[in-house]
Amino acid sequence: MQTKHLFSLVALIGAILLSACGPGSDSGPANTVAATVNGKKIMVAEVERLIQQQTQGKQAQLSSHALAQARLSVLENLIQREVLFQRAEQEKLLPTDEEITNALNKQKQDSGMTDEEFARQLKEQNMTMEALREESKKDIAISKLQDKYAGKITISDREVEDYYTASKQEFILGRGVELADIVVDPQDNGLQDDAKTEAEAKQKIDGIYQQLKTVGTERFGDVALAKSEDQSRIKGGDVGFASEDDLKRNNFPPALITRLFAMQPGEYTEPVQFNGRWYIFKLKRKQLEVENRTLESPGVRQQITLELTDQRKQILNAALLTVAMSEAKVVNNLASEILNNPSNLGLRPAGPEPSKAAGSPTASPASSTSPAIDQRTPAKAGSPTKAASPGK
Secondary structure, three states: OOHHHOOOOOOOOOOOOOOOOOOOOOOOOOOOEOOOOEEEEEEHHHHHHHHHHHHOHHHHOHHHHHHHHHHHHHHHHHHHHHHHHHHHHOOOOOHHHHHHHHHHHHHHHHHHHOOOHHHHHHHHOOOHHHHHHHHHHHHHHHHHHHHHHHHOOOOEEEEEHHHHHHOHHHEEOOOOEEEEEEEEEOOOOOOOOOOOHHHHHHHHHHHHHHHHHHHOOOHHHHHHHHHOOOHHHOOEEEEEEEEHHHHHOOOHHHHHHHHHHHOOOOOEEOOOHHHHHHHHEEEEEEEEEOOEEOOOOOOOHHHHHHHHHHHHHHHHHHHHHHHHHHHHEEEEEEEEHHHHOOOOOOOOOOOOOHHHHHOOOOOOOOOOOOOOOOOOOOOOOOOOOOOOOOOO
């Protein structure tokens, strides 16, 4: 079971970076060119807007050092994203208008927002549909580029067998349960029918519980898709298999664990609150004894093949990015400006470190909220906001 889905904060699938230049920050003119990739400009406004999103508008509270680090990290991701997009363009892998439209329609559906709500978010973020389509175009093109090379991957039976021999412990299936969930989070998640306070969350989860009593357990997935505030809703609430140890590690209350093992498949729990959220769990399957799965057990060979393929994709994507970067002409004006003006780190005048003020955050977005380059997951469009990521 991928238990991370149980407790991840609700995020709209893939969210998209704001290429449409919004208002600049007080650190420099918005029309300043931060970098160029083969002559294509990346503006300071793009960098600042992403940092504003990541810090939820509190970038002024960052120290000069943290802000400079965040700018360099964000800009590097924007550069890599642009390099990969241009490579996809050279290899004639740009999506059609229909593909872009279909992707945006799916994103709206996955987000649970109505057309009106989606349009309102665009307006609130000062983003046009044209800009959103352009970024979706980049996302799809980069994904196509990576898929082109990933399509050459083959995994032999010998590799599968060797992996199993070296990793037999991974295939011991402990006592556990397979679950689906419906989640209500009192945070503002930007979803349709979103609970934004503790009182609203309690009222909503109680309403969902009563609805399940009316429609029956067979409709659990439909209710999850319509009402849940976790990304597991996209799969009808399915979160997979969790061992008893997995449940304990994820802070399931002991009474809830006991309840799950006492239930019969198809039954669901009453609302339960922990980890700051409300849950209703449906038991799909339970396993009371430890099972040592072999290569011939259902799904084991497929699981290993997917894992090996995923590992190889990461290596291919890293190699692709390295080659594309080496072939591109990149000029990083922001980095040069920092080198030339170390006293003020490039854009913001030196001054008292805000991080030293009482109550001010000290964490750097570059280490906590800036977009890391995940070589497995392609950038996908979603809500009008996004952390830039150049590839899978």
